[in-house]
Amino acid sequence: MQIKKIETLITSPGPNYLVVKIITNDGIIGYGDACLDGRTLAVKSVIDDYLSDWLQGYDVDRIEDIWQMVYRGTYWRGGPVILGALAGIDMALWDIKAKRANLPLYSLLGGKSRDKVRVYHHVHGQTDEKLIDRCHKKIEEGITYLRYSFDTEDPFKKDVFFKQPHQDVELGRIEVTDAKNEGQWDSAAYAEDLIRVTRMLREKLPPEISILHDVHGRLSGVEAARVAKELEKYNLFFLEDPVDHMNKKALKHIKNNSIIPVAIGELYNTIYDCSELIVNQLVDYIRVDISHFGGITPLVKLARLAEVYGVKTAFHGPSDISPLAHAAMLHVDMTVPNLGIQESVNFNKQIMDIFDTGYYLEEGYLKIKDRPGLGVIVNEDEAKNYPYQRKYMPILRDKMGALHNW
Ligand code: CS2
Ligand code: MG
Numbered sequence: 001m002q003i004k005k006i007e008t009l010i011t012s013p014g015p016n017y018l019v020v021k022i023i024t025n026d027g028i029i030g031y032g033d034a035c036l037d038g039r040t041l042a043v044k045s046v047i048d049d050y051l052s053d054w055l056q057g058y059d060v061d062r063i064e065d066i067w068q069m070v071y072r073g074t075y076w077r078g079g080p081v082i083l084g085a086l087a088g089i090d091m092a093l094w095d096i097k098a099k100r101a102n103l104p105l106y107s108l109l110g111g112k113s114r115d116k117v118r119v120y121h122h123v124h125g126q127t128d129e130k131l132i133d134r135c136h137k138k139i140e141e142g143i144t145y146l147r148y149s150f151d152t153e154d155p156f157k158k159d160v161f162f163k164q165p166h167q168d169v170e171l172g173r174i175e176v177t178d179a180k181n182e183g184q185w186d187s188a189a190y191a192e193d194l195i196r197v198t199r200m201l202r203e204k205l206p207p208e209i210s211i212l213h214d215v216h217g218r219l220s221g222v223e224a225a226r227v228a229k230e231l232e233k234y235n236l237f238f239l240e241d242p243v244d245h246m247n248k249k250a251l252k253h254i255k256n257n258s259i260i261p262v263a264i265g266e267l268y269n270t271i272y273d274c275s276e277l278i279v280n281q282l283v284d285y286i287r288v289d290i291s292h293f294g295g296i297t298p299l300v301k302l303a304r305l306a307e308v309y310g311v312k313t314a315f316h317g318p319s320d321i322s323p324l325a326h327a328a329m330l331h332v333d334m335t336v337p338n339l340g341i342q343e344s345v346n347f348n349k350q351i352m353d354i355f356d357t358g359y360y361l362e363e364g365y366l367k368i369k370d371r372p373g374l375g376v377i378v379n380e381d382e383a384k385n386y387p388y389q390r391k392y393m394p395i396l397r398d399k400m401g402a403l404h405n406w
Contacts, residue, residue: 001026001060001100006052006089008034008044011383013350014169016040016391017322019378020047020088022096024060030095031378033291033325034088036080038393046085050074055089063093067297071270080292083269090295091328091374099373105331106368109300116365117333119317119344120145120212120237124166128197132204142364145210145237145341148201152193154186162190165216165394165406169319170346177391185396185404187219195230202234214240217267217405218396221250228258237341238263238285238314244405251282263287266316270294271302278302278311285340289316291325296332303336312340319345323355327374330359330366342366354383 005023010016018040020032036043051070058066070086071077098105106112121143125131131150138146154160162185167175194213201211213236219227224242231239238261243250245267254262263285268274269292277283286306290299303313313336315329326344333339344366347355358375359368369375396404 001028003055003058003060006047006055006092008047008088009380009383010040010044010388011354011386012389013354013386014172014174014348015167015320016388017354018043018084018088019322019324019383020092021378022060022089022092024096028096028099030092030099031324031374031376032088032091032093032095032295033322033328034084035291035321035325036084037320038391039081040388040391042081043084043088046081047088051085051089060093060096063090063097063297066090066093067294071294078269080269083294084292087291087293087295087325090297091290091324094296094328095373102372104368104370104372105296105328105374106334109296109331109335112334113337114334114339116362116367117330117339117342118145118364119143119342119361119366120147120210121344121346122147122149122166122168124149124164124168126151126161128200131197131201135201135205135209139205139209142361144208144364145212146205147212147214147240147343148197149214150193150197152186152190154184155189160184162186164214167319168345169348169351172348174391175394182395182397185218185398187223187398187404191219191223191227194227198231198234198236210237212237212240212263215242217241217244219243221247221253224250225253225257228254228260228262232258232260236260240264240287241266248277248282251277255282261285263314265289266292268293271298271305274302275305278306278309281309281311283311285312285314287314287316287343289321290329290332291321296328299329299332300336303332303338307336307338310338312338314340315342317343317345319347323347323351323357324374324376324378327357327359327368327376330368331374333366334368350386354379354386
């Protein structure tokens with residue numbers, strides 16, 4: 001069976017979702033997710049202008065070979081744009097393979113290791129009261145793992161806030177909009193507030209509720225090590241991206257000074273970028289993003305490597321990748337023995353009308369329906385109601401006007 005046609009489709013029911021559609025010569029259709037927030041059209045061009053002609057006629061069964069060919073055969077390797085395009089192709093090919101077998105994807109990946117997958121959701125509040133309210137709302141929904149974020153008021157300037165990233169499609173909040181919209185940042189004020197807010201949450205939330213925080217790579221090694229040491233007593237499930245992901249040696253500093261579990265990974269694009277963290281035990285939860293990492297094929301390899309070293313998975317599951325990507329990750333989560341947790345979101349009605357997901361949330365866990373393939377039904381007519389909108393990632397600057405990690 002051969003690849004007859006590769007098409008792309010952008011739908012923007014909030015975030016821009018880039019869907020890859022592969023049609024085989026005997027009419028089987030596979031879908032994949034190639035979303036890259038803020039650079040959607042670049043990924044679309046790699047698929048439409050380079051890969052679709054090239055891959056036409058290849059045997060759909062040879063996923064690994066196609067993956068290697070696109071990754072190594074382009075000579076100039078790596079980066080989220082190429083790995084994003086490859087992710088979309090890879091997911092669509094796995095969707096086709098499992099549909100041909102008339103089995104859910106997890107079955108082809110080794111079968112279920114568990115019946116359901118625990119998840120964490122985001123909770124954000126500009127003030128302590130708002131944050132606690134949002135936590136309670138999520139706890140009522142059955143979510144027991146909460147990733148908290150908050151805004152820190154500038155101690156020197158009233159009404160200036162140092163904001164943390166939080167997109168929330170459930171509440172209709174999308175941050176990725178305007179390149180000229182530059183935020184302000186001060187790491188010292190944030191670090192103090194993080195320690196205060198964490199203490200407050202631990203005091204006010206029931207002890208059985210797990211909390212976790214994403215630093216988003218905004219601290220230096222020594223700043224992060226100090227914060228990690230202070231937070232140790234509040235029993236975080238993990239501290240995410242405490243330092244810039246390329247500053248790998250700084251993780252050693254954190255590890256040498258605290259026993260806080262560390263999670264990192266959403267900004268890596270290949271297994272070659274992050275395997276050393278696993279092998280050297282500098283990470284407790286590896287959390288790459290399937291759509292920026294080349295798809296299911298490398299995600300499974302990474303999970304297997306992590307298993308050998310006792311590292312757990314906590315794959316990146318924000319709202320800026322579509323339910324197709326969330327479904328693909330869930331199939332992997334279902335099978336790997338070393339699942340830690342899955343980051344997840346409640347997609348809103350507009351998004352769910354486009355993507356009938358094939359998975360559902362029940363009492364804080366994701367379950368999957370036994371549909372063939374990835375199990376997602378894409379309503380292309382509905383998708384066309386939401387045309388592409390140009391969006392940019394936010395920019396942060398410190399008090400001297402220098403760019404800071406967002
Ligand atoms: C975050 C993301 O989910 C996470 O852990 O780091 O919300 C990230 O900010 C977005 O995916 C970027 O668009
Ligand atoms: Mg993150």
